[in-house]
Amino acid sequence: MIQIIVFAVLLIFTFSFFGWNIYKVISNISMGKSVDRSDRKSERLKTMLLVAFGQKKMFQNLLPAVLHFFIYAAFVITSTELIEIIIDGLTGNHRFFAKPLGFFYVVVVSTIELLSVLAFIATIIFLARRNLLKVPRFHMDEMTGWPKLDGNIILYLEILLIFCIFTMNGTDEVMLNHGWSHAHVDGNSFGFAVSSYLGPLLFEGLDQSTLEILERIGWWGHLIMVFGFLNYLPYSKHFHILLAFPNTYYSNLNNKGQLTNLSNVKTEVENMFDPNFDPYAAPPEGETLAEPERFGAKDIQDLTWKNLMDAYTCTECGRCSSACPANQTGKKLSPRKIMMDTRDRMVEVGENKRKKGKDFDDGKSLLGDYISEEELWACTSCNACVQQCPVNIDPLSIIVDLRRYLVMEESKVPSELAGMLTNIENNGAPWQFSPTDRLNWANED
Amino acid sequence: MSEKIKIPTVAELVANNESPDFLFWVGCSGSFDDRAKKITKAIVKILHHCNIKFAVLGTEESCTGDPAKRAGNEFAFMMQAIQNIQLLNEYKVKKIITGCPHCFNTLKNEYPELGGTFEVIHHTQLINQLIRKGKIQMKGGGAFKGKKITFHDPCYLGRANDIYEAPREVLEKLDSELAEMKRSKSNGLCCGAGGAQMFKEAEKGDKEINIERTEDAIELKPDFIATGCPFCNTMMTDGVKYFEKESEIKVMDIAELISNAADL
Ligand code: SF4
Ligand code: SF4
Numbered sequence: 242m243i244q245i246i247v248f249a250v251l252l253i254f255t256f257s258f259f260g261w262n263i264y265k266v267i268s269n270i271s272m273g274k275s276v277d278r279s280d281r282k283s284e285r286l287k288t289m290l291l292v293a294f295g296q297k298k299m300f301q302n303l304l305p306a307v308l309h310f311f312i313y314a315a316f317v318i319t320s321t322e323l324i325e326i327i328i329d330g331l332t333g334n335h336r337f338f339a340k341p342l343g344f345f346y347v348v349v350v351s352t353i354e355l356l357s358v359l360a361f362i363a364t365i366i367f368l369a370r371r372n373l374l375k376v377p378r379f380h381m382d383e384m385t386g387w388p389k390l391d392g393n394i395i396l397y398l399e400i401l402l403i404f405c406i407f408t409m410n411g412t413d414e415v416m417l418n419h420g421w422s423h424a425h426v427d428g429n430s431f432g433f434a435v436s437s438y439l440g441p442l443l444f445e446g447l448d449q450s451t452l453e454i455l456e457r458i459g460w461w462g463h464l465i466m467v468f469g470f471l472n473y474l475p476y477s478k479h480f481h482i483l484l485a486f487p488n489t490y491y492s493n494l495n496n497k498g499q500l501t502n503l504s505n506v507k508t509e510v511e512n513m514f515d516p517n518f519d520p521y522a523a524p525p526e527g528e529t530l531a532e533p534e535r536f537g538a539k540d541i542q543d544l545t546w547k548n549l550m551d552a553y554t555c556t557e558c559g560r561c562s563s564a565c566p567a568n569q570t571g572k573k574l575s576p577r578k579i580m581m582d583t584r585d586r587m588v589e590v591g592e593n594k595r596k597k598g599k600d601f602d603d604g605k606s607l608l609g610d611y612i613s614e615e616e617l618w619a620c621t622s623c624n625a626c627v628q629q630c631p632v633n634i635d636p637l638s639i640i641v642d643l644r645r646y647l648v649m650e651e652s653k654v655p656s657e658l659a660g661m662l663t664n665i666e667n668n669g670a671p672w673q674f675s676p677t678d679r680l681n682w683a684n685e686d
Numbered sequence: 687m688s689e690k691i692k693i694p695t696v697a698e699l700v701a702n703n704e705s706p707d708f709l710f711w712v713g714c715s716g717s718f719d720d721r722a723k724k725i726t727k728a729i730v731k732i733l734h735h736c737n738i739k740f741a742v743l744g745t746e747e748s749c750t751g752d753p754a755k756r757a758g759n760e761f762a763f764m765m766q767a768i769q770n771i772q773l774l775n776e777y778k779v780k781k782i783i784t785g786c787p788h789c790f791n792t793l794k795n796e797y798p799e800l801g802g803t804f805e806v807i808h809h810t811q812l813i814n815q816l817i818r819k820g821k822i823q824m825k826g827g828g829a830f831k832g833k834k835i836t837f838h839d840p841c842y843l844g845r846a847n848d849i850y851e852a853p854r855e856v857l858e859k860l861d862s863e864l865a866e867m868k869r870s871k872s873n874g875l876c877c878g879a880g881g882a883q884m885f886k887e888a889e890k891g892d893k894e895i896n897i898e899r900t901e902d903a904i905e906l907k908p909d910f911i912a913t914g915c916p917f918c919n920t921m922m923t924d925g926v927k928y929f930e931k932e933s934e935i936k937v938m939d940i941a942e943l944i945s946n947a948a949d950l
Contacts, residue, residue, distance in 0.1 A: 496794075496848070497845055497847075498842050498847055499796055500796065502767075502800060503760045506760040506761055506764050507768075507800065509764075510768055564873070564875075566875055566895045570898050571892030572889045573890070574889070615890070618886070619888070621876045621878060621879070621881040623845070624846055625841075625845065625873075625875070628872050628873075641758065645759075649759065654759070657885055658886050661754075661757070665751070666762055676745055678718070679718070679744060680717070680745055682716075682723040683742075685723070
């Protein structure tokens, strides 16, 4: 009974806390501006299935893709086990599905076990790669402190989790061999793919009460790990496990070269060309003059909700930065850092709003306090970051929007570019040539 | 040019109640940059040779606004875009060919929302179609037989618009060896010119991007680096000069390679 009460309390706590976190995430993402991604549904579904579910972009590099896939598949399959855990925990049953599902149960648990072994191997290799091998993208400036720890914590947890699973199944197998197990199954072996061999190997010879205690340690440990993980997710890059799906669904489906056109700029320019336009005219009856919208982005509220969802989805893998021509030639720009900064700033603004009121202004902004002008001006808009991202994140659109604010609201533009812009405005070309000379080439040899 | 080709302007055609099949959008680089003008002329030779009825806007052409937009000045972009679209619509332009992937991208992707919807095609795509139709014949055993060529993907053709095959198909017709750099197609490395970088010094770093990219090419010991963008051409030419390899490696646009090979 005590076990059931403890379990129920734990369960309620886990899911309320998770619910609260999800609420915060959703309300943070909703701080962004609107952008319509409700069109082309079948194309979106296809993108999601290929990129998130099928991990299409990961498979550019086979070995990490396969290893990552083991961990991912183990995670997905192990979560189905959660259903049994909850039923067992709340009813005091032991392996509720073992009897009714019969052979199918053995298949499911065996799959979990086999994938866990593969995930274990993958985790060890990943730990070694992350910490011993000098893979440059894991050692860039933004990958110190929490992001570095975060990357390792999850791998250690994964190993612990796998230990718990095999302790639980292995001891149960030995107990069943001796007729001590609480599971209601026929025969004297579960027949699980790994633990029916591993169990006797490790635990044979222990007495019943030791086995029972070990089994419970495995069960509770496994469960606490899964519940803990669920609540660790929203604070971690591992949130991509959940967000990869909506984030790829809402991908930008246009050609990557297409930047957005700012409609407020379009209106202003059209008015300039319109001889009948009266800039001093009163707004039409019934309409009040809306506060003019900012050009470009200074802080996270000026970005779209998709930019903000991107930020939460970022896995911090650094594939973007290792493909970035600016980053690879020693410039300060790192598209991964752009995403991490956006996320950190969004969380900060969100917390401020919840704690200090909706209109609280901490005097900081994404541009300036997090992302510097030097970073922004290093970008060549080459789209390599967008192309490489395994979860279809678009760092470039944030870079462009921040540039727009710098240039149009603050007139901060590198002097050579100011010259180029003046040329375009005066001569219709980025260089100082007269428009009347444009066809001269036709008469030259 | 060996035989002088008359370059018609749209205004002239319209005055005679005619209209071109293709508007040739030359672009600022193709109009003013000495190196890029040679590419422009090669494109013209190909169009002329294939009897394509084309015309240019001439002095009425103006920057598409790409560098302004990428530099963050949407106002300057919008001024250019709205005026260009007005002109193109007045002339009832339907099809545009251009040699500049930046113009290509802006005309194709960013103008429609502003009221300018055209069929836009990059010169490497058109050349590919013309070769397929048998309109351009390579003279066998020409300058490129047995030579090694590598193609540098322009970002605004490749990743920006997913065009990777047309330029390669064209190059395969040259009777030479087409070698791929270690970073190519969707993994291709930028030449460093895009996003208005062409018009400014690079930010502080430990290397120029075009040097990094030229190294990729030099590794292959090619005879030619083929380009499809006037800005890439400048960047790669500078890169080759930096390594003092001008005598061994030539940087040429696909239009130039084809017009040479076909002896136009
Ligand atoms: S678009 Fe900008 S940030 Fe992204 S890879 Fe290219 S240079 Fe780097
Ligand atoms: S933006 Fe994409 S590629 Fe870059 S670190 Fe995040 S998940 Fe990886």
